[in-house]
Amino acid sequence: MKVHLTVNGKDITADVEDRMLLVHFLRDVADLTATNVGCDTTSCGACTVLLDGESVKSCTVLAAQASGHEITTLEGLASDGTMHPVQRAFHEQHGLQCGFCTPGMVMAIVSLLRENPHPTEEQVRTGLEGNLCRCTGYHNIVRAALAAAETVEVPS
Amino acid sequence: MSIMGTRVIRTEDPRLLTVGGVYVDDLRTPGLNRAARVTFVRSPLAHARITGIDASEALSEPGVVAVLTVADMDDLAPSPPSSGEWDGSPAPLGGPWAEPLLAVDTVRFVGEPLLEEMLYDVEGNPLTCTLADYAVISPPDLPSFELVASETPTDLNPLGAKGIGEAGSIGSTPAVHNAVVDAVAHLGVRHIDMPATPQRVWAAINKAQKESE
Secondary structure, three states, rough: EEEEEEEEEEEEEEEEOOOHHHHHHHHOOOOOOOOOOOOOOOOOOEEEEEEOOOOOOOOOOOOOOOOOOOOOOOOOOOEEOOOOOHHHHHHHHHOOOOOHHHHHHHHHHHHHHOOOOOOOHHHHHHHOOOOOOOOOOHHHHHHHHHHHHHHHOOOO | OOOOOOOOOOOOOOHHHOOOOOHHHOOOOOOHHHOOOOOOOOOOOOOOOOOOOOOHHHOOOOOOOOOOOOOOOOOOOOOOOHHHHHOOOOOOOOOOOOOOOOOOOOOOOOHHHOOOOEEEOOOOOOOOOOOOOOOOOOOOOOOOOOOOOOOOOOOOOOOOOOOOOOOOOOHHHHHHHHHHHHHHHHHOOOOOOOOOOOOHHHHHHHHHHHHOO
C-alpha cells in the first residue's frame, strides 16, 4: 500500500507491505538506522521515536498507521550540527555506554520533558519504565534527563 | 590529580547520540545484498550434556551454506587452567587464554538477586524467553546511587582485586541479596534462593513461621 510520512521534516512516499512496521520503514525505506530493534515485543523501548511529537515504540506501530503523520528520529534532533539539549546532557553526564538503547532513551526523554518540563527524579524513573538499559544501571540516564530539564527552556 | 571523581567526557558519544552506532543490522554496504546471514541456534534443553551435534538435516535445507559448531573452530587459544590443575600460584595476567565463545552463567548484576531468572517447565522448555517475562530491571526499580570507595584488598590475587569489571564477581549481587534477607531476618528467615522474587520472599517467610511454631 502507498504511505506518505514526514520523517525529520522530509516527505517520503513509498509503496510498502501492509504489515510493515514503522521501525522497518524508518530503517529500510528511509534508511535511518539510529532507531534500533531491541526486542520486537514492545518491551525494551530501543525503537522509541516521536509521532507528531509524542513518543511511540515504532515496533508496535504500522507504517500505514503513521501515514500522514510526522515522525522524528534521533537523526532529526540535532540542528545545524548542534546537539539537542537532551543529547548534550547525555554526553556530559555519561548517559550511555554501548549506545544501543540510547536513541530510544533520548527520544523518550525529549517526549517526557515536553509533557513535564521539570520532573522529579521519581517522575523521570517512572517515565522511563518502558526503556531498558543493560549497561548503565540508569543512574546517569536519570541524571542526564534532570540536567537537560535544567537547560531546556521550551523543549523542542 | 586523581582519576577518582574526575569526569572524562567520552569522544565516541557524539556519534552515538546523533546518528546512532553502527551495529551489525545497520550495515548497508552493497556487497552485503546477497550475503549469507548467520543464525545462532540455542540449545532447546536446559542443563543438558552435548554428546554430539548432527547438522545433516539443517545442511540439507535449501539455502543453508554451512553449519558451524565449536568443533569447527581449530584456532582457539587454550582455556585458562581449571581449578583442578591449578597449583595455587597466581594466574599470570594477559595470558593467551580464550574466554568461552558463548557466555555461560556470567551476566550477574543487581537484576539477578531481585528478578531475573531463566525458568524451565518440567520438559525443559524455557518459560522466560522475552524481555517482558524475563523481568530485566527498569529505571523505577533502582534507587539513585552514591559512590563510596571502600578498599580492603584481598591477598588471594596479585591485584588485590575482589570485583572485576563486569564479570560475575562484583559486590552488588551479594549486597542486594543480603539486604533482602536482612529485611526479613526478624521473621526468622535466614536464606532465600536468588532471585528474591516476591513469591520466594513470601514462601521463605511462611516457611520460617511454620518452623517456629
